[in-house]
Amino acid sequence: MPIYEYEPCAGDCRICKKGFTLNRPLSAPPLEKCPLCRQPVRKLLSSFSTPNIIKPLSVSQAKNAGFAIFKKVGQGEYERQ
Numbered sequence: 297m298p299i300y301e302y303e304p305c306a307g308d309c310r311i312c313k314k315g316f317t318l319n320r321p322l323s324a325p326p327l328e329k330c331p332l333c334r335q336p337v338r339k340l341l342s343s344f345s346t347p348n349i350i351k352p353l354s355v356s357q358a359k360n361a362g363f364a365i366f367k368k369v370g371q372g373e374y375e376r377q
Protein backbone atom coordinates (compact mmCIF):
# COMPACT_ATOMS: atom_id res chain seq x y z
CA MET A 297 0.00 0.00 0.00
CA PRO A 298 1.48 3.35 -0.95
CA ILE A 299 2.25 5.92 1.71
CA TYR A 300 1.37 9.49 0.94
CA GLU A 301 2.99 12.32 2.81
CA TYR A 302 1.31 15.70 2.94
CA GLU A 303 2.80 19.10 3.55
CA PRO A 304 1.69 21.16 6.50
CA CYS A 305 -0.99 23.66 5.67
CA ALA A 306 -1.38 27.15 7.04
CA GLY A 307 -4.30 26.31 9.25
CA ASP A 308 -4.28 25.63 12.94
CA CYS A 309 -5.39 22.04 12.74
CA ARG A 310 -4.24 19.06 14.71
CA ILE A 311 -4.02 16.87 11.64
CA CYS A 312 -2.45 18.98 8.95
CA LYS A 313 -0.66 21.74 10.87
CA LYS A 314 2.53 19.68 11.02
CA GLY A 315 1.95 17.59 7.97
CA PHE A 316 0.86 14.00 8.05
CA THR A 317 1.17 10.71 6.30
CA LEU A 318 -1.59 8.52 5.06
CA ASN A 319 -1.83 4.98 3.93
CA ARG A 320 -4.17 4.90 1.01
CA PRO A 321 -5.19 2.00 -1.14
CA LEU A 322 -4.05 2.11 -4.73
CA SER A 323 -7.57 2.67 -5.90
CA ALA A 324 -8.01 5.80 -3.80
CA PRO A 325 -6.99 9.12 -5.32
CA PRO A 326 -4.57 11.30 -3.33
CA LEU A 327 -6.23 13.38 -0.70
CA GLU A 328 -6.86 16.95 -1.77
CA LYS A 329 -8.28 18.38 1.41
CA CYS A 330 -7.61 17.77 5.06
CA PRO A 331 -10.32 15.46 6.35
CA LEU A 332 -10.65 17.54 9.51
CA CYS A 333 -10.36 21.21 8.61
CA ARG A 334 -10.98 21.00 4.84
CA GLN A 335 -7.94 23.09 4.05
CA PRO A 336 -6.33 22.16 0.76
CA VAL A 337 -3.31 19.94 1.35
CA ARG A 338 -0.45 19.21 -0.99
CA LYS A 339 1.05 15.78 -1.41
CA LEU A 340 4.78 15.78 -0.82
CA LEU A 341 5.78 12.47 -2.24
CA SER A 342 4.73 8.90 -2.38
CA SER A 343 6.47 5.59 -2.26
CA PHE A 344 5.99 5.29 -6.00
CA SER A 345 7.67 8.50 -7.11
CA THR A 346 10.74 8.48 -4.90
CA PRO A 347 13.37 5.97 -3.89
CA ASN A 348 13.36 7.34 -0.37
CA ILE A 349 11.68 5.28 2.27
CA ILE A 350 9.42 7.43 4.40
CA LYS A 351 9.41 5.13 7.36
CA PRO A 352 12.39 2.80 7.14
CA LEU A 353 12.88 0.12 9.75
CA SER A 354 15.86 2.11 10.93
CA VAL A 355 18.06 4.86 9.63
CA SER A 356 21.14 2.66 9.58
CA GLN A 357 19.36 -0.10 7.70
CA ALA A 358 18.20 2.36 5.11
CA LYS A 359 21.67 3.86 4.80
CA ASN A 360 23.13 0.41 4.35
CA ALA A 361 20.65 -0.14 1.56
CA GLY A 362 21.89 3.02 -0.14
CA PHE A 363 19.10 5.35 0.79
CA ALA A 364 19.64 8.94 1.80
CA ILE A 365 17.66 9.77 4.90
CA PHE A 366 16.25 13.21 5.34
CA LYS A 367 15.03 14.40 8.67
CA LYS A 368 12.36 17.03 8.74
CA VAL A 369 13.76 19.93 10.74
CA GLY A 370 11.16 22.55 10.07
CA GLN A 371 8.41 23.60 7.77
CA GLY A 372 9.65 22.70 4.33
CA GLU A 373 13.19 22.09 5.59
CA TYR A 374 14.98 18.80 5.56
CA GLU A 375 18.33 17.85 6.92
CA ARG A 376 20.37 15.05 5.41
CA GLN A 377 21.41 12.56 8.06
Ligand SMILES: [Zn+2]
Nearest residue numbers: 309312330333
Ligand atom coordinates in the same frame (compact mmCIF):
# COMPACT_ATOMS: atom_id res chain seq x y z
ZN1 LIG B 1 -6.41 20.17 8.74
